[in-house]
Amino acid sequence: xxxxxxxxxxxxxxxxxxxxxxxxxxxxxxxxxxxxxxxxxxxxxxxxxxxxxxxxxxxxxxxxxxxxxxxxxxxxxxxxxxxxxxxxxxxxxxxxxxxxxxxxxxxxxxxxxxxxxxxxxxxxxxxxxxxxxxxxxxxxxxxxxxxxxxxxxxxxxxxxxxxxxxxxxxxxxxxxxxxxxxxxxxxxxxxxxxxxxxxxxxxxxxxxxxxxxxxxxxxxxxxxxxxxxxxxxxxxxxxxxxxxxxxxxxxxxxxxxxxxxxxxxxxxxxxxxxxxxxxxxxxxxxxxxxxxxxxxxxxxxxxxxxxxxxxxxxx
Amino acid sequence: xxxxxxxxxxxxxxxxxxxxxxxxxxxxxxxxxxxxxxxxxxxxxxxxxxxxxxxxxxxxxxxxxxxxxxxxxxxxxxxxxxxxxxxxxxxxxxxxxxxxxxxxxxxxxxxxxxxxxxxxxxxxxxxxxxxxxxxxxxxxxxxxxxxxxxxxxxxxxxxxxxxxxxxxxxxxxxxxxxxxxxxxxxxxxxxxxxxxxxxxxxxxxxxxxxxxxxxxxxxxxxxxxxxxxxxxxxxxxxxxxxxxxxxxxxxxxxxxxxxxxxxxxxxxxxxxxxxxxxxxxxxx
Numbered sequence: 001x002x003x004x005x006x007x008x009x010x011x012x013x014x015x016x017x018x019x020x021x022x023x024x025x026x027x028x029x030x031x032x033x034x035x036x037x038x039x040x041x042x043x044x045x046x047x048x049x050x051x052x053x054x055x056x057x058x059x060x061x062x063x064x065x066x067x068x069x070x071x072x073x074x075x076x077x078x079x080x081x082x083x084x085x086x087x088x089x090x091x092x093x094x095x096x097x098x099x100x101x102x103x104x105x106x107x108x109x110x111x112x113x114x115x116x117x118x119x120x121x122x123x124x125x126x127x128x129x130x131x132x133x134x135x136x137x138x139x140x141x142x143x144x145x146x147x148x149x150x151x152x153x154x155x156x157x158x159x160x161x162x163x164x165x166x167x168x169x170x171x172x173x174x175x176x177x178x179x180x181x182x183x184x185x186x187x188x189x190x191x192x193x194x195x196x197x198x199x200x201x202x203x204x205x206x207x208x209x210x211x212x213x214x215x216x217x218x219x220x221x222x223x224x225x226x227x228x229x230x231x232x233x234x235x236x237x238x239x240x241x242x243x244x245x246x247x248x249x250x251x252x253x254x255x256x257x258x259x260x261x262x263x264x265x266x267x268x269x270x271x272x273x274x275x276x277x278x279x280x281x282x283x284x285x286x287x288x289x290x291x292x293x294x295x296x297x298x299x300x301x302x303x304x305x306x307x308x309x310x311x312x313x314x315x
Numbered sequence: 316x317x318x319x320x321x322x323x324x325x326x327x328x329x330x331x332x333x334x335x336x337x338x339x340x341x342x343x344x345x346x347x348x349x350x351x352x353x354x355x356x357x358x359x360x361x362x363x364x365x366x367x368x369x370x371x372x373x374x375x376x377x378x379x380x381x382x383x384x385x386x387x388x389x390x391x392x393x394x395x396x397x398x399x400x401x402x403x404x405x406x407x408x409x410x411x412x413x414x415x416x417x418x419x420x421x422x423x424x425x426x427x428x429x430x431x432x433x434x435x436x437x438x439x440x441x442x443x444x445x446x447x448x449x450x451x452x453x454x455x456x457x458x459x460x461x462x463x464x465x466x467x468x469x470x471x472x473x474x475x476x477x478x479x480x481x482x483x484x485x486x487x488x489x490x491x492x493x494x495x496x497x498x499x500x501x502x503x504x505x506x507x508x509x510x511x512x513x514x515x516x517x518x519x520x521x522x523x524x525x526x527x528x529x530x531x532x533x534x535x536x537x538x539x540x541x542x543x544x545x546x547x548x549x550x551x552x553x554x555x556x557x558x559x560x561x562x563x564x565x566x567x568x569x570x571x572x573x574x575x576x577x578x579x580x581x582x583x584x585x586x587x588x589x590x591x592x593x594x595x596x597x598x599x
Binding site (some may be wrong): 028031032034035036038039040041043045046048049052053054055056060065079083113114117120122128129130131132133134135136137138139140141142143144145146147150152154155157160161166191199203233248251252254255257258265269271274275278279284287288291292294295299302 | 330334337338341342344345346348349351352355363364366408409411414415419420421422424431433434436437438439440441442443444445446447448464465467468471472475500509525528529531532535536544545546547548551563566567570573574577578580581582585589591593
C-alpha cells in the first residue's frame with residue numbers, strides 16, 4: 001500500500017500550468033504516445049500469457065472438453081451445477097478455508113512474537129534475524145519434503161521423540177490420518193511463511209517512534225498495556241498487508257499440500273482438486289469450472305483488499 | 316527497601332533468562348528442519364532411521380546417487396536456464412513499462428497499475444488449462460520454453476510493480492535537463508535511469524529468480540520426461556522401488572544441494588531483499 005501512496009500523481013500538474021494550454025495539450029498527447037509505446041510490449045506479453053489463458057479456462061468451464069479428446073461442445077452451466085452438487089468439491093472448499101484461517105492466524109501470531117523479539121537490541125541480533133529468513137529461502141517443495149520426512153509415520157523424528165517422551169503411545173501417520181492431515185500441512189505452511197510475516201511486521205515496528213514507549217514507561221504502563229495501546233494500533237497497516245497477502249496465497253495453496261499429502265481427500269485444497277480433475281481425470285471442462293470458481297473467490301477477496309487499501313490511504 | 320531492590324533485580328534476571336529461552340526456541344524452530352535434512356542426507360541404509368542428532372559417520376553415497384541415478388544435473392541446468400531467461404525478459408519488458416508508469420502522466424495509469432497488481436494475485440490454477448492449450452498449440456509441451464513463457468505471468472507484474480515504485484521516487488530534475496537538450500525517452504532511460512535503477516533491478520531480479528526457481532505447479536504440468544523437469548519437480552517425484560519406500564536419504568541430499576546456494580544468496584542480499592519485499596509485499 002505504501003507503493004500506492006507513492007505512485008499518486010501530483011507533480012505533472014506544474015508543467016501544464018506553466019506553459020500555455022495548447023503546448024500543454026500537445027505535450028500530453030506526445031506523452032500518451034510515448035507511454036503507449038513503452039507499455040505495449042509488456043501488455044502484449046501479459047495478454048498472451050495471462051489474459052488469453054484465463055479467458056480460455058473460463059470458456060473450457062462451459063464445455064465438455066477432455067484432455068486429448070475430440071472437439072469440445074458448449075454445455076452451459078452443467079459443470080458448475082455438478083460442482084455445486086459434488087461433495088468432493090465442497091470438502092476441498094472447506095479444507096481450503098480451514099487451511100487459510102488456521103495458517104494465517106498461526107503465522108500472524110508466530111510472526112508477531114518473532115518480530116517483537118527481533119525488535120529488541122541484543123548481542124547477535126543480526127545473526128538471529130538471518131536465521132529467521134532461512135525457512136523463507138528454502139523452496140516450497142523442499143520444505144514440504146523436509147517436513148514429510150520428519151512427520152514420517154515409521155521413521156520420522158517427530159514420532160520417535162513424542163513416543164520416547166511418552167506423549168504418544170504409538171507412532172501416528174500424521175499426513176495420512178484424516179484428523180491430522182490438514183493440521184500437518186498447516187504447520188508446514190506456517191513454518192515456511194512465518195519469516196515473511198515476521199519481516200513485514202518488524203519493518204512496521206521499526207518505524208514506531210521510540211518516544212512513545214518512553215512516555216508509556218514514564219506513565220508506568222505495563223508491557224501488555226503498551227502492546228495493546230501503542231504497538232498494535234500503529235502496527236495495524238503492516239499487519240493488514242501481511243494478513244491479506246498471506247490469505248490470498250493460502251486460498252490458492254497447491255505445492256505444500258500436493259507434495260506432502262498428494263490427493264488425500266482429507267487435506268485436498270481447491271487448487272489440488274481442480275488439478276486432479278484436469279490432469280489425472282483428464283476432465284478439462286469440469287476442472288476448468290472448479291478453477292474458475294476459485295478464481296472468482298480470489299478475485300472477490302482481492303477487490304475487498306484493494307478497496308481496503310484505498311480506505312487506508314484516505315485515513 | 317533492600318528487599319524490593321533485590322526482588323526487582325531478580326525479576327529482571329528472570330526476564331532476561333526468559334528472553335534467551337525465547338531466542339533459543341526461535342532459532343531451534345527456524346533452523347532445525349534444515350539441519351535435520353543435512354544430517355539425514357549424510358546417512359545411508361538403516362542408519363537413516365537413527366535419531367541421534369549428529370552425523371557421526373558421514374556417508375556421501377546419497378549425493379553421488381542423486382547425480383548417478385537421476386538426471387539431476389540436467390534438472391539443475393533446466394532450472395538455471397528457465398529462471399535466468401525469465402528474469403532477463405521480465406526486467407527488459409518492465410524497465411520501459413516502469414518508465415511509462417512511473418514518470419509519465421496519462422489517463423488510465425492507475426487502473427493499469429491496479430490491473431497489473433491483480434494479475435499477480437491470480438491463482439495459477441485459473442490459467443492452467445488455457446495455458447496448456449496455448450503451449451500445445453505452440454508445440455512447446457515438455458520443453459523449458461513452456462516454463463519460460465508461463466513464468467512471466469507471476470514475475471512480470473511483480474517486476475513492473477516494484478520498478479515503477481523505484482522509478483517514481485527518483486527526483487524529477489534528473490531528466491528535465493535531458494528533455495531540454497531534446498534527448499529521446501530511450502536515451503533518457505538508458506543513460507539516466509538504468510544506472511540509478513541497477514541496485515533495484517538486482518533485488519527485483521533476484522526475487523523473480525527465486526520465484527521461478529521454486530515454481531512447481533506449471534513445471535509439474537507442462538513437462539513430462541525426467542530430463543525436462545526442473546529441480547522442484549525432480550525432487551517431488553524422486554521415487555524408490557515402490558511407493559512405500561521412498562529413498563529419503565537421496566531426497567534430502569537433493570534438497571540440500573539446491574537449497575544451500577539459495578540460502579547463501581538470500582543471506583548475502585538480505586537487506587535488499589527485505590526492502591524489496593516490504594515495498595512490493597508480493598508473495599513469500
